[in-house]
Amino acid sequence: MLTRLPRWVEIGAFLLAFLAGSVNAVGLLGFSHQAVSHLTGTATLFALDLVRLDGGHSLHLLVILLSFLLGAALSGVLIDNTALKLGRHYGFSLLIEAALLFGAMLLLSHDNSMGHYLASAACGLQNAMVSTYSGSVIRTTHLSGIFTDLGTMLGNRLRGTPSTAGG
Template sequence: MPFTQVEHVQDEFMRQSRSRVFFGAALLATIAGYVNVVMLSFFAVPVSHMSGAVSHLGINLAAVELADVMLAAAIVAGFFLGALLSGLVLRDTQFKMKRRYGFLLILESGLLTLTMFLALRGANATVPLAAMACGLQNAMASSYRGLTLRTTHVTGIVTDLGALLGNRIRGRQISSWKFGLLFSVLVAFFLGGLAGAMVLVFLQMWALSLVALLCLILGLLVLMVSS
């Protein structure tokens, strides 16, 4: 199928499903932003993206700080295992709504709940489990209608927004829904982080219970409406 025809099919689909797609992507980004801020505030390491964890790994190796090396490595391993599990369940990197997403959201809810209780007990596995939940979510919709779509970090989102805008300025026709989808994910991640910081003040690590419950509800809804 010619590229222009593919673009036309994608645009037609988005006209019919825009609100559902935008809402779902923004909601997942909100969850990730929230979880990352809660964990970052308590443990001073990010769990929703791996750039910081890998950088910490290099710094700690250079300083021969073995305890910190193990923590950074565990975060990367946890995120990787979450993405691996998502790939095993979905068997596809293209987002298509189906019941398997419901199971993964319920699993994410369980991981966040376990993270919360382990954090309250001061257990060492807390941070890698949160990273695993984020890796699981991030791999759920790694590409959508020609866009690389990540819901747990915004480096790629900001990059794509800049590249698309540059293309538009140079005269290339860019579908407006692509800007809208990427921008909504960016704003949602920020607002999720802001909400996480505010709720954390009152609930401490119990703050994770809210997003765990949200993932559970979303998972059950997906199971009910998907074939």
């Protein structure tokens, strides 16, 4: 049993947390002051817009939610839904995440809202990848965790591997 995480895991966790915070900062600055990785707030705004019959904005928020789910599903396709194991496709997943974020940056710098969807997909991909090696269990207080579990399970099914949520 590990009593302390290896140094490389600590450094990696710090860098991933820094990256997620940076993506959130961009989302907060560029999209109705709503982060693209915190789906609880996005889902709440989506529900409020549905009640207000604001079709355009609610569609935009729905696509952000679905983009996160698809990013998590991509992680489920690429990475087996088990504990950390070297040799899995973590590096490839991070390259895809980087490409998604680069595309988001280019689109958002030209005021194209598609950038929000790419950033949300990158967040879903990262969240699912981290969940597969951190041993997370189903989270019930934040929708990001539930969407991550659903996306990972969907990705595993697409790969043909049965899975259980959160591990």
